[in-house]
């Protein structure tokens with residue numbers, strides 16, 4: 271097969287949240303940007319899709335928000351949590367004037383992201399499968415891809431892998447195996463339905479926790495359609511697959527408030543499930559390459575922050591590269607700075623996701639800590655999702671101590687059980703703070719929130735008929751990591 275050779279400034283693999291968000295500022299800076307995706311849009315992907323205000327603002331920055339709002343999504347202005355006798359309702363604070371959450375199905379949302387990137391001047395090519403990174407003197411200088419049976423070599427000064435969790439680009443650059451990761455104890459089972467409360471439905475993203483389930487009721491798109499997501503013990507996901515309706519009904523039966531809320535729903539879509547949710551960080555930059563969005567980092571979706579981070583750090587990658595692209599030394603330094611900023615912004619939520627994704631029912635201690643949020647006038651618990659500050663500053667030591675004292679004092683308290691739990695939780699509190707404040711860039715020291723047994727599936731292989739690529743050596747990666755630690 272003969273190869274068509276092209277030359278552009280930046281080639282991006284993956285045209286969803288991270289890829290399109292990176293493409294927009296690059297194209298707006300007048301650079302030639304090609305975004306390649308094997309999908310044909312509109313195209314769905316396994317993901318629920320809530321964006322809280324801090325994430326919605328990224329759609330605004332990108333220029334996609336007017337088209338998204340034209341789809342008529344519900345706008346939820348409140349966050350509500352029900353857990354036993356604890357009930358918390360908060361109004362979101364605004365970010366760039368946006369004080370609502372939305373939840374637009376990925377096929378519709380991502381098609382608009384592609385359109386927005388094209389309008390900014392990026393060329394988005396669909397049904398194009400990227401197979402290899404092209405290397406010169408240890409530097410990524412392009413990709414090889416196939417579209418409509420034609421092979422292309424697209425040469426570029428920067429290769430961005432925005433190709434998701436099972437990233438081919440991560441494999442090609444030798445970064446597929448994470449340097450830190452954690453097994454997820456929860457799986458997802460979700461479906462759409464017509465909201466049985468119609469126009470009386472609360473103007474809220476609701477969380478119903480009961481008996482080990484964490485169920486989200488997410489007003490979706492178009493208004494009147496609702497997404498219900500059970501984040502439940504991963505071990506029960508095979509049951510949901512075997513008999514979806516039986517296990518959905520059992521979920522409603524053990525969660526009476528949820529049953530009252532959505533039990534009478536009609537027009538239920540097929541149930542979708544996954545238990546493939548290990549969280550991780552991969553080495554995400556190197557000479558001439560970067561991994562954006564899930565390709566570089568994934569945290570448990572219980573945090574509702576994956577798209578926000580892919581959009582935000584896609585945008586910031588584009589902005590960082592736009593002014594440094596033509597000087598390899600400055601470009602690589604900008605990439606490392608971008609990666610370090612992503613890590614600093616996401617690490618607290620990663621640990622939170624690891625803790626929240628442990629299966630099991632709410633303990634007396636956790637419930638008492640949650641109770642400390644009841645009656646707060648200012649949005650506060652929602653700061654966990656909106657990422658105004660690290661989670662440890664939202665669920666801070668004062669709350670933990672108050673919760674502990676109240677749990678121990680409660681009539682009939684199982685004090686031994688509470689102290690046993692404390693012995694598990696305390697090391698986590700200490701180690702995640704230590705990790706955020708003291709451990710360096712790409713530190714590999716395991717923390718107490720991380721669970722062994724994570725899996726990302728087999729590494730994608732380059733087609734055997736093509737010449738082997740030249741991935742970065744371990745020694746080069748190590749040297750680069752040392753440089754980044756020094757430059758912190």
Ligand SMILES: Cc1cc2nc3c(=O)[nH]c(=O)nc-3n(C[C@H](O)[C@H](O)[C@H](O)COP(=O)(O)OP(=O)(O)OC[C@H]3O[C@@H](n4cnc5c(N)ncnc54)[C@H](O)[C@@H]3O)c2cc1C
Nearest residue numbers: 284287288308317318319320400433434563564571576577
């Ligand atoms: C069950 C579940 C629920 C979630 N719920 C939420 C939520 O409610 N809120 C939230 O914010 N986040 C959620 N997330 C996380 C969110 O889905 C991701 O963080 C987000 O999709 C990351 O976007 P991305 O652009 O990095 O990658 P992706 O969305 O994975 O896109 C990668 C793209 O790369 C393309 N691609 C891959 N390989 C190649 C190749 N070789 N050649 C060409 N193209 C290629 C794919 O076709 C795909 O279009 C959830 C995730 C899961 C799994």
